[in-house]
Amino acid sequence: MKIKTVVLAIACLMGSSWVQAAEQPHVTIYATGGTIAGASKSNIDSTDYKAGSLGVDKLIQAVPEIKQFADVSGVQIANVGSPDVNQKTLLSMTKAINKDLAKPSTHGVVVTHGTDTLEETAFFLDMTVNSDKPVVIVGAMRPATAISADGAMNLYDAVKLASVDAAKGRGAMVAMNDRISPAYYVTKTNTHAVETFAAPEQGYIGGFISGQPYFYYADTKPINKPHFDITNVTTLPKVVILYSYQDQSGELLKDAIKDGAKGIVIAGTGDGSTPSWIQDTIKQAMKDGIPVVVASRVPTGYVSTHENAIGSGFYNPQKSKIILELALAKGEKIPQIRHYFAQL
Numbered sequence: 119m120k121i122k123t124v125v126l127a128i129a130c131l132m133g134s135s136w137v138q139a140a141e142q143p144h145v146t147i148y149a150t151g152g153t154i155a156g157a158s159k160s161n162i163d164s165t166d167y168k169a170g171s172l173g174v175d176k177l178i179q180a181v182p183e184i185k186q187f188a189d190v191s192g193v194q195i196a197n198v199g200s201p202d203v204n205q206k207t208l209l210s211m212t213k214a215i216n217k218d219l220a221k222p223s224t225h226g227v228v229v230t231h232g233t234d235t236l237e238e239t240a241f242f243l244d245m246t247v248n249s250d251k252p253v254v255i256v257g258a259m260r261p262a263t264a265i266s267a268d269g270a271m272n273l274y275d276a277v278k279l280a281s282v283d284a285a286k287g288r289g290a291m292v293a294m295n296d297r298i299s300p301a302y303y304v305t306k307t308n309t310h311a312v313e314t315f316a317a318p319e320q321g322y323i324g325g326f327i328s329g330q331p332y333f334y335y336a337d338t339k340p341i342n343k344p345h346f347d348i349t350n351v352t353t354l355p356k357v358v359i360l361y362s363y364q365d366q367s368g369e370l371l372k373d374a375i376k377d378g379a380k381g382i383v384i385a386g387t388g389d390g391s392t393p394s395w396i397q398d399t400i401k402q403a404m405k406d407g408i409p410v411v412v413a414s415r416v417p418t419g420y421v422s423t424h425e426n427a428i429g430s431g432f433y434n435p436q437k438s439k440i441i442l443e444l445a446l447a448k449g450e451k452i453p454q455i456r457h458y459f460a461q462l
């Protein structure tokens with residue numbers, strides 16, 4: 119109390135701008151690369167640029183307006199196209215974020231990321247961050263060098279979201295193109311359009327008007343949403359995703375197991391269906407203790423409980439893979455793993 123009084127007295131002597139700076143929320147920006155940090159020789163190029171060209175300092179310098187409401191610092195986790203983000207990156211980033219958010223001085227964090235696998239990182243953070251403080255994942259569909267690049271405004275919005283109290287307790291969120299999506303449900307829906315991130319069934323939880331976030335609802339928690347403590351996890355097991363189609367061969371499934379997969383996700387057809395001739399291989403894998411989760415290549419809908427395999431519930435194949443990795447990392451076996459996917 120005494121210290122606060124002294125600080126305020128000094129602040130009054132130094133003028134109101136100092137008071138404003140001293141009271142600004144601290145937001146850490148973890149940069150991983152992607153188009154938001156991408157550069158091209160041509161300012162109309164939105165396909166052949168190099169993702170992950172600019173460092174975090176350059177991203178922050180490009181949006182000086184952020185300093186009007188937040189005290190920001192940058193951490194360069196990686197500077198890659200998001201297909202190169204891997205389990206090692208996710209584990210080390212989550213651990214750094216958990217440590218950071220445990221500090222009373224950190225209000226929230228922003229992760230800048232390529233959009234191609236952004237939903238996987240967002241979902242991973244949603245499952246593993248041990249804090250109610252805001253975690254916001256952001257990217258861009260046009261490189262920083264493009265006419266009408268979307269990264270700067272997206273970054274402004276993301277930092278703003280991470281700096282407001284109303285963003286607490288909502289799980290990880292994706293801030294893109296003036297919308298706020300829940301990391302739990304969001305998916306990339308268009309290969310090039312700036313309006314690409316959406317949760318087609320569950321919808322947006324809010325958005326931004328002139329950089330000011332708003333929410334439609336009070337914070338709500340999805341039913342049966344799991345959480346995993348990764349404090350003592352040093353590696354994640356290998357889980358592969360196989361795509362189902364007419365004429366799908368069972369050989370790739372056998373090869374994946376031979377190659378050391380500890381879990382399999384199949385992007386099945388419809389309600390997670392797979393050809394009759396691969397059922398015996400699936401059954402054998404399950405008998406051998408290798409969980410096989412059947413998700414769907416259909417963009418929306420629930421995959422029911424299956425007799426031979428585990429139905430993925432509302433999780434798409436890439437989100438199912440993350441749940442499976444985290445459950446296996448905890449040493450869980452097929453009966454417990456089924457519970458994570460049965461969401462109804």
Ligand code: SIN
Binds near residue numbers: 151200232234259
């Ligand atoms: C990437 O995912 O790194 C490239 C594409 C993008 O960021 O939009």
